[in-house]
Every structure is written in C-alpha cells, then in structure tokens.
Amino acid sequence: MSTPTKERPVLLLDQQLALGAYLDSLLCPPAEACELPPAPVQQEPQPSEPATVEPSSAGDPPAHRAPVAAPAPRQWAAGRFPCLRFQVAGVTLAVSLQRLNGVLPWPADGVSPMPGHAPWFLGLLYHQGRQVKVIDTAWHVLPPDRRQSPAGDAEAPRFRNIVLIGDGQWGLACDNVEEVMQLEPDAVKWRSAHGRRPWLAGTVIAHMCALLDADAFAQVLEEGEQEHQP
Numbered sequence: 001m002s003t004p005t006k007e008r009p010v011l012l013l014d015q016q017l018a019l020g021a022y023l024d025s026l027l028c029p030p031a032e033a034c035e036l037p038p039a040p041v042q043q044e045p046q047p048s049e050p051a052t053v054e055p056s057s058a059g060d061p062p063a064h065r066a067p068v069a070a071p072a073p074r075q076w077a078a079g080r081f082p083c084l085r086f087q088v089a090g091v092t093l094a095v096s097l098q099r100l101n102g103v104l105p106w107p108a109d110g111v112s113p114m115p116g117h118a119p120w121f122l123g124l125l126y127h128q129g130r131q132v133k134v135i136d137t138a139w140h141v142l143p144p145d146r147r148q149s150p151a152g153d154a155e156a157p158r159f160r161n162i163v164l165i166g167d168g169q170w171g172l173a174c175d176n177v178e179e180v181m182q183l184e185p186d187a188v189k190w191r192s193a194h195g196r197r198p199w200l201a202g203t204v205i206a207h208m209c210a211l212l213d214a215d216a217f218a219q220v221l222e223e224g225e226q227e228h229q230p
Contacts, residue, residue: 023203023210027091027141071190074201074213079185085178085209086163089138092209093174094181099214101164103177104132118224122173125162134162134171135221140199141210166218181207 076098083094084103104127111123111134120139125132162171183204188211190202199217203210 101168165214
C-alpha cells in the first residue's frame with residue numbers, strides 16, 4: 001500500500017530537520033550549541049513581597065511578546081544567486097559567486113610556510129602580483145575532532161584547490177571544487193550575522209551544505225591574524 005499523500009509533507013519536514021541538525025553537529029563543537037543564548041534563570045518570588053504586574057509602555061498585555069524576526073538574507077542574496085560548492089573534510093560548503101575572487105589548483109610545490117603564525121595559517125602563495133594567505137579551512141568551520149585528514153595514503157596531497165575570498169587576499173584550502181548551483185533566498189536557512197560564527201550565512205538543506213559569508217570570513221581571518229602576529 002502506498003504512503004498517503006498527506007503524510008509526505010510531514011516526512012519531508014522531518015528529513016529537513018534531521019539534515020539541519022546534522023550540519024549543525026558538524027559545524028559546532030560537541031559541547032556547544034550554535035547561536036543559542038543561555039537559558040534564563042528562573043527565580044521564585046519572595047513570600048513576603050507579593051508579585052506585582054507593571055503595565056507595558058505600549059499598552060500590550062504583560063504576557064505578550066513580539067515574535068522574534070527570522071534572520072534576513074545577506075545583501076548579495078537579495079534575489080536568485082549563484083554559488084560555488086566545495087568540499088572540506090567531507091563537509092560541503094558554498095560561497096556566493098558575487099563574493100568569490102577565483103579558484104586555484106593546489107600548487108605542485110605547495111605553499112610557502114610562515115613560521116610563527118597561527119596553526120591554521122598554511123602559508124603564502126604568489127598569484128597575479130600579490131601574496132595570497134592560504135588557510136586550513138577545516139580549522140575554522142569544523143570542531144577539533146573533525147579537523148584530521150581523511151584516512152588514506154599519507155603521501156597523497158591533502159588539498160586540491162584554493163578558493164579565493166576577501167579581494168583575493170585569503171585562500172581557503174579545500175579538498176575539491178564541485179559545480180555551481182543557483183539558489184533562491186528562501187531555500188536557505190539563514191543565520192544571524194551577529195552569532196558566534198558570523199561567517200556562517202546559513203544552511204541549504206536541499207543540497208546538504210553550509211553557505212559561507214565570504215566577507216565576514218575574511219574579516220574573521222584578518223582579526224585572527226592580528227592576534228597571532230609573530
């Protein structure tokens with residue numbers, strides 16, 4: 001017997017919630033919840049002081065609370081926008097083509113290491129007359145237990161491509177680059193730009209990927225570099 005049609009939207013919603021939780025678990029440390037504020041501590045009223053109810057300034061009932069507005073799309077996602085998907089340690093990430101500055105193959109002789117920098121700083125790469133700062137992307141987007149290289153030949157190169165952001169100043173080392181996809185703003189579960197991970201613009205459940213805010217990511221890298229100046 002076939003599944004009733006009315007049950008399919010419920011099953012689809014359950015799958016979307018499960019995929020969203022899966023992405024959150026990959027992008028958050030085990031003991032940390034993504035962008036969730038601490039639960040308020042409830043205090044019982046003192047017996048000697050009867051509780052009083054102050055009228056709200058707007059004349060609304062005391063129990064009324066304005067609904068929390070959902071995070072809005074970024075400016076580069078005002079309408080249908082193209083994104084490039086790429087892989088980092090088994091996780092699919094995406095970045096808007098409007099904020100992308102190019103993709104490079106991993107150089108055969110690697111990048112030039114810079115001693116004294118942050119552990120996520122892989123080195124420098126000379127490209128089109130400027131130095132590109134190449135970073136280990138997994139160090140920023142994954143919890144510590146997921147930052148290890150995939151199992152396999154130890155002599156095989158770990159990275160295959162470099163995704164350029166921040167006007168080409170920063171290079172995100174990745175395992176491989178996939179196709180370009182077109183996204184509608186309502187296909188993204190948007191996240192606040194003021195959360196713990198401002199570089200995480202949202203998640204795209206249909207494609208099982210996390211959408212990066214390239215400008216915010218470049219800003220985080222810039223601030224991190226200043227903190228680890230040799």
